Amino acid sequence: xxxxxxxxxxxxxxxxxxxxxxxxxxxxxxxxxxxxxxxxxxxxxxxxxxxxxxxxxxxxxxxxxxxxxxxxxxxxxxxxxxxxxxxxxxxxxxxxxxxxxxxxxxxxxxxxxxxxxxxxxxxxxxxxxxxxxxxxxxxxxxxxxxxxxxxxxxxxxxxxxxxxxxxxxxxxxxxxxxxxxxxxxxxxxxxxxxxxxxxxxxxxxxxxxxxxxxxxxxxxxxxxxxxxxxxxxxxxxxxxxxxxxxxxxxxxxxxxxxxxxxxxxxxxxxxxxxxxxxxxxxxxxxxxxxxxxxxxxxxxxxxxxxxxxxxxxxxxxxxxxxxxxxxxxxxxxxxxxxxxxxxxxxxxxxxxxxxxxxxxxxxxxxxxxxxxxxxxxxxxxxxxxxxxxxxxxxxxxxxxxxxxxxxxxxxxxxxxxxxxxxxxxxxxxxxxxxxxxxxxxxxxxxxxxxxxxxxxxxxxxxxxxxxxxxx
Numbered sequence: 001x002x003x004x005x006x007x008x009x010x011x012x013x014x015x016x017x018x019x020x021x022x023x024x025x026x027x028x029x030x031x032x033x034x035x036x037x038x039x040x041x042x043x044x045x046x047x048x049x050x051x052x053x054x055x056x057x058x059x060x061x062x063x064x065x066x067x068x069x070x071x072x073x074x075x076x077x078x079x080x081x082x083x084x085x086x087x088x089x090x091x092x093x094x095x096x097x098x099x100x101x102x103x104x105x106x107x108x109x110x111x112x113x114x115x116x117x118x119x120x121x122x123x124x125x126x127x128x129x130x131x132x133x134x135x136x137x138x139x140x141x142x143x144x145x146x147x148x149x150x151x152x153x154x155x156x157x158x159x160x161x162x163x164x165x166x167x168x169x170x171x172x173x174x175x176x177x178x179x180x181x182x183x184x185x186x187x188x189x190x191x192x193x194x195x196x197x198x199x200x201x202x203x204x205x206x207x208x209x210x211x212x213x214x215x216x217x218x219x220x221x222x223x224x225x226x227x228x229x230x231x232x233x234x235x236x237x238x239x240x241x242x243x244x245x246x247x248x249x250x251x252x253x254x255x256x257x258x259x260x261x262x263x264x265x266x267x268x269x270x271x272x273x274x275x276x277x278x279x280x281x282x283x284x285x286x287x288x289x290x291x292x293x294x295x296x297x298x299x300x301x302x303x304x305x306x307x308x309x310x311x312x313x314x315x316x317x318x319x320x321x322x323x324x325x326x327x328x329x330x331x332x333x334x335x336x337x338x339x340x341x342x343x344x345x346x347x348x349x350x351x352x353x354x355x356x357x358x359x360x361x362x363x364x365x366x367x368x369x370x371x372x373x374x375x376x377x378x379x380x381x382x383x384x385x386x387x388x389x390x391x392x393x394x395x396x397x398x399x400x401x402x403x404x405x406x407x408x409x410x411x412x413x414x415x416x417x418x419x420x421x422x423x424x425x426x427x428x429x430x431x432x433x434x435x436x437x438x439x440x441x442x443x444x445x446x447x448x449x450x451x452x453x454x455x456x457x458x459x460x461x462x463x464x465x466x467x468x469x470x471x
């Protein structure tokens with residue numbers, strides 16, 4: 001699965017500007033009679049206390065003084081009274097104004113509960129309080145270190161958000177995204193048991209939210225992308241990222257994800273034509289990213305070469321690899337130079353392969369594996385003497401790779417072809433001293449062959465000597 005961007009934090013705090021800040025006690029007077037709700041008013045005692053002291057307290061920054069004042073009044077009024085509901089709301093807003101949002105949750109919840117029981121606030125106000133409590137709960141969930149606590153707070157936030165979404169005349173897209181985020185988090189809490197039903201719900205909600213937004217924020221794209229990635233919907237994932245780079249071209253992290261999506265689609269393609277099409281799209285993505293100044297690391301450039309190979313552009317890929325190694329835009333390693341040599345061989349450009357590998361030996365003078373590869377190419381070209389010379393150099397340099405007996409085996413073959421059986425026997429005996437060489441049937445077969453050739457040579461020599469004595 002493509003790695004997804006974390007969208008918890010940016011979504012959690014969207015819309016906290018909707019906090020209901022109290023500027024005067026008059027806000028807490030009787031509810032609007034036009035709302036159709038019963039008329040409720042503060043008792044004279046609480047009203048006078050607020051009129052006398054609250055404005056000055058509210059304009060100051062002494063949160064403790066505010067809380068002491070409100071708690072003092074709460075202690076004097078019935079717990080289920082309208083006075084209590086309004087004082088709880090003031091307490092919630094005091095915490096919010098001081099940006100101590102977590103502490104604002106409990107008085108907010110209590111105010112909602114009283115309003116539900118006794119219809120103290122009009123529905124619109126109750127919904128706004130519910131939205132605020134949900135937002136703060138979600139923010140707390142983001143910060144929670146304990147997974148169980150996080151899920152519990154999200155469940156509670158979901159209740160208040162669902163209430164707002166179901167009853168508000170117009171739901172902000174950000175709120176829809178918050179609710180979808182909660183569903184997404186619950187759906188993916190157990191990565192070994194993804195809840196696809198919740199994922200589908202989250203997807204429907206965030207897509208609806210994006211449709212109602214004039215210009216969806218980046219966080220919407222991020223959330224929807226995370227959802228479709230969990231659903232392994234690579235096609236939709238790629239389409240979303242194409243939209244994202246159109247809307248937010250400067251986002252560095254989207255380009256590699258889009259690139260990876262097309263590579264994944266190529267890997268899952270139904271036929272060769274479709275596979276090449278996705279490889280071409282991946283190439284196009286990489287080159288667009290590089291034009292924006294992204295994905296220019298040596299590894300990225302090497303991946304681009306690999307894609308051209310997969311797309312069937314073998315010659316172009318090989319030339320790109322050589323240019324990248326020479327310019328330093330692709331990491332100059334022994335492995336990459338050896339790959340370049342192999343690519344040239346596959347393109348039947350043996351001389352280019354030899355020249356590239358000889359250049360590599362200048363950069364890595366102690367790397368015997370490069371000399372070995374050159375020797376193999378000369379052997380294929382039936383230039384046995386040149387092949388032998390490079391096998392000898394490979395052995396003298398060392399660093400022969402995972403199977404160090406092979407250069408000895410190849411050297412022995414070339415010595416046999418050149419008629420130097422005694423040297424070949426010493427070489428093949430050395431090959432047999434390596435663990436892999438002792439198990440390699442080619443080593444045993446060649447040694448048996450050399451033994452027979454030496455015996456035949458001795459027999460012919462003896463026969464020639466005997467003939468000479470008769471003369």
